[in-house]
Amino acid sequence: MFKPDLLYLVQNHINQNNxxxxxxxxxxxxxxxxxxxxxxxxxxxxxxxxxKFLEYVHLKDWNAEKGKVRQSHINYRLINNLCDNExxxxxxxxxxxxxxxxxxxxxxxxxxxKGKEGTTMTFFALAEIYLKEIDLPSKYNRHRSETYRFKxxxxxxxxxxxxxxxxxxxxxxxxxxxxxxxxxxATSTINDHLALVRKLFNRAIREGYVGRQYYPFSREGxxxxxxxxxxxxxxxxxxxxxxELDLSENQVLDDARNLFLFSFYFAGMRISDTxxxxxxxxxxxxxxxxxxxxxxTDSLLIPDKAKIILSKYKQDKKSHDDYVFPYLKxxxxxxxxxxxxxxxxxxxxxNTRLKTIAKLAGIEKKLSNHIARHSFGxxxxxxxxxxxxxxxYRHFNLxxxxxxxxxxxxxxxxxxxxxxxDF
Numbered sequence: 001m002f003k004p005d006l007l008y009l010v011q012n013h014i015n016q017n018n019x020x021x022x023x024x025x026x027x028x029x030x031x032x033x034x035x036x037x038x039x040x041x042x043x044x045x046x047x048x049x050x051x052k053f054l055e056y057v058h059l060k061d062w063n064a065e066k067g068k069v070r071q072s073h074i075n076y077r078l079i080n081n082l083c084d085n086e087x088x089x090x091x092x093x094x095x096x097x098x099x100x101x102x103x104x105x106x107x108x109x110x111x112x113x114k115g116k117e118g119t120t121m122t123f124f125a126l127a128e129i130y131l132k133e134i135d136l137p138s139k140y141n142r143h144r145s146e147t148y149r150f151k152x153x154x155x156x157x158x159x160x161x162x163x164x165x166x167x168x169x170x171x172x173x174x175x176x177x178x179x180x181x182x183x184x185x186a187t188s189t190i191n192d193h194l195a196l197v198r199k200l201f202n203r204a205i206r207e208g209y210v211g212r213q214y215y216p217f218s219r220e221g222x223x224x225x226x227x228x229x230x231x232x233x234x235x236x237x238x239x240x241x242x243x244e245l246d247l248s249e250n251q252v253l254d255d256a257r258n259l260f261l262f263s264f265y266f267a268g269m270r271i272s273d274t275x276x277x278x279x280x281x282x283x284x285x286x287x288x289x290x291x292x293x294x295x296x297t298d299s300l301l302i303p304d305k306a307k308i309i310l311s312k313y314k315q316d317k318k319s320h321d322d323y324v325f326p327y328l329k330x331x332x333x334x335x336x337x338x339x340x341x342x343x344x345x346x347x348x349x350x351n352t353r354l355k356t357i358a359k360l361a362g363i364e365k366k367l368s369n370h371i372a373r374h375s376f377g378x379x380x381x382x383x384x385x386x387x388x389x390x391x392x393y394r395h396f397n398l399x400x401x402x403x404x405x406x407x408x409x410x411x412x413x414x415x416x417x418x419x420x421x422d423f
Contacts, residue, residue, distance in 0.1 A: 233378030268373025
């Protein structure tokens with residue numbers, strides 16, 4: 001928004017009760033290509049200004065004392081009438097809101113005057129539009145997660161809708177405290193909630209529902225960032241203990257163990273991709289598949305240990321398009337939403353079973369589906385070139401691989417520490 005270094009003001013309307021001012025301002029420090037200065041209606045509410053630009057005039061055609069366009073301008077009557085009408089419309093709006101004791105903001109009034117706002121676009125009104133846009137089978141997980149975050153936001157405001165202008169830095173700090181104390185949310189979860197609020201706020205600004213001056217995520221305001229989480233994978237001995245664990249009497253746990261190891265053998269393949277593996281993906285002793293997270297295709301040689309696992313399920317193969325593992329069998333492959341739901345439910349069940357397996361194998365570390373990826377990174381350490389790891393992890397950017405692998409390769413820092421203490 002323009003911040004003029006000098007403004008010439010016309011007579012203004014000031015409501016002393018709520019400190020709303022309505023003015024016509026000329027921006028002396030701003031000119032268009034014709035050398036004319038913008039003339040605008042300015043409304044200030046709670047020290048927050050919003051503008052509606054009306055016309056451009058030369059400085060010589062502006063009478064600062066009378067607050068009028070001079071007769072030297074060919075359209076002086078038209079412009080002066082336009083300014084008076086806009087001031088009157090704005091004053092009537094303010095009186096109407098005051099009479100009904102309704103909350104309003106400067107940007108809300110300006111949007112009404114611009115014809116952009118037949119009704120106020122509130123936070124939850126825009127949230128509802130957004131949720132409908134992502135309510136697609138292919139975006140099931142995203143829709144579910146975002147819906148959960150909106151529900152937490154609604155609980156925080158006790159079900160009341162809010163204007164975007166009400167979402168201030170102080171408001172967000174109270175929301176953060178609510179998530180910490182009432183929802184026991186981790187830092188990463190809190191950041192996900194804030195990122196969603198920021199996404200909607202940016203959209204509201206782009207679509208003209210709120211002025212940029214209300215943005216609470218400024219450089220000095222609320223910041224969102226991805227929290228660093230500790231990534232601890234299994235070592236070689238712990239992987240061996242999983243491989244050697246006798247689960248022949250418990251098929252349910254054996255399947256969960258096999259799925260985990262299969263994921264590990266393929267550089268920590270994500271659980272969703274492992275569950276989706278079909279026999280048609282296995283050709284010429286290679287595994288061909290597409291990552292569900294980024295749609296990146298890849299092909300990896302099938303390790304001997306993975307072949308042993310595949311042989312256990314070969315007898316259940318009904319067709320080339322059949323799933324290797326039993327969890328998605330019977331699901332309509334064309335029903336993306338049903339498949340995604342089944343994967344989510346199965347993932348939780350498998351994590352519970354892996355906890356039991358960890359106890360049986362004498363592993364004290366946390367064991368879950370995602371730990372397969374961490375375990376591969378931990379064992380790979382610094383022995384495999386980072387460019388090769390990038391391909392194996394299916395990362396788009398090398399920096400992502402470097403950052404991820406830094407969680408596991410501590411050899412240089414360990415050596416440096418020992419060198420300092422070797423005296």
